[in-house]
Amino acid sequence: MxxxxxxxxxxxxxxxxxxxxxxxxxxxxxxxxxxxxxxxxxxxxxxxxxxxxxxxxxxxxxxxxxxxxxxxxxxxxxxxxxxxxxxxxxxxxxxxxxxxxxxxxxxKPSELIATSHALIRMKKAEVTLQKLLHEKEILVQELYHRARNNMQVIASLLQLYSDRCKDPEGRAVLKEIEAKIHVMALAHQKLYESENPSYVNLDEYLKDLTLVAPETGLDTSLKATISYNGESALVLVDTAIPLGLAVHELLTNALRHAFPNGKPGKIDVRLREGVQGEISVDIADNGVGLPQDFSIEKHGKLGLLLASSLIENQLGGKLTYTSKRGTTWHIKIEKELYSPRV
CATH class of the missing domain: 3.40.50.2300 (Response regulator)
Incomplete structure (x- = not known):
């Protein structure tokens, strides 16, 4: 050439x-x-x-x-x-x-020619590398897109089975699984839309989760409203998915138990990122609150135990609560435990 x-x-x-x-x-x-x-x-x-x-x-x-x-x-x-x-x-x-x-x-002519070849060769190698990187990013995004579509198919099958299930407990379990798959699929959707194939915009993800929560098999007579306030924070998908599942569990738990007998109420979700990159999420309701002797280990049901395990065991964070004029759950993650995959 x-x-x-x-x-x-x-x-x-x-x-x-x-x-x-x-x-x-x-x-x-x-x-x-x-x-x-x-x-x-x-x-x-x-x-x-x-x-x-x-x-x-x-x-x-x-x-x-x-x-x-x-x-x-x-x-x-x-x-x-x-x-x-x-x-x-x-x-x-x-x-x-x-x-x-x-x-x-x-x-010397030989030095001039050799240096010229070297600089051109370096440039061509850089162009090739950029092309390969771009192709890799496209491939990764396509994989995320397919993962999300496959999850949506699974969720649709679960919905089909739950609609035909005559056993109330069995139907409730299928609905729970379907909701969790929707939460994970949403994370992959956000990853597909992201400019960085390793990171999810947590602010956008949690905001959308607050819209999904009331639609995941809950009593349609519920009058509680959910508001969201957050700030931009990028986290790895390995952090976003378990965190999203935990937030979803806490939201649905509040919707089911904080407002008995159709009592109207509100739930506020807030996301903050600290100066050192620590992530804080608060889920606060103005419902009936928790008993004075309440503890997650003794009184928490499966959903609450799952949220606690995801935050503390999988993400190395802390899940605490205060119960005064309602209940506020506090999620704190000091640092991410995972590294970028791409």
């Missing part, structure tokens, strides 16, 4: 000699005599810019900065080639200014 190099030098003889060396090595050479012309021709599909520094209009340092700041040319490797700026400080300035290479005269 014939690579195209933009050679920028205001010295005609010097530019001619370098162009001849590059052409003999199989490169196609595009020439520019000043910085302005270089900036124009760099957009014409070149693989490398060999850039002198002492130019009549814009010096090479500035030309390099402009090339690297322009999205249409930022990916093109730039190599300074100069007979004037020879000190270590000059080289440092050039490289810190965005140049990918720095050679000085006199330069």
């Amino acid at each position: 014939e690579y195209r190099i933009l050679l920028v030098d205001d010295n005609d003889m010097q530019r001619y000699a370098i162009a001849k060396t590059l052409t003999s090595a199989g490169f196609q050479v595009l020439e520019a005599q000043n910085g302005t012309e270089a900036l124009q021709k760099a957009t014409q599909g070149v693989d490398l810019v060999i850039l002198d520094i002492k130019l009549p209009d814009i010096d090479g340092f500035e030309v390099c900065k402009r090339l690297k700041s322009d999205p249409s040319t930022s990916s093109i490797p730039v190599m300074h080639l100069t007979a004037t700026y020879l000190s270590t400080e000059d080289k440092v300035k050039g490289l810190e200014g965005g140049a990918d290479g720095y050679l000085t005269y006199p330069v």
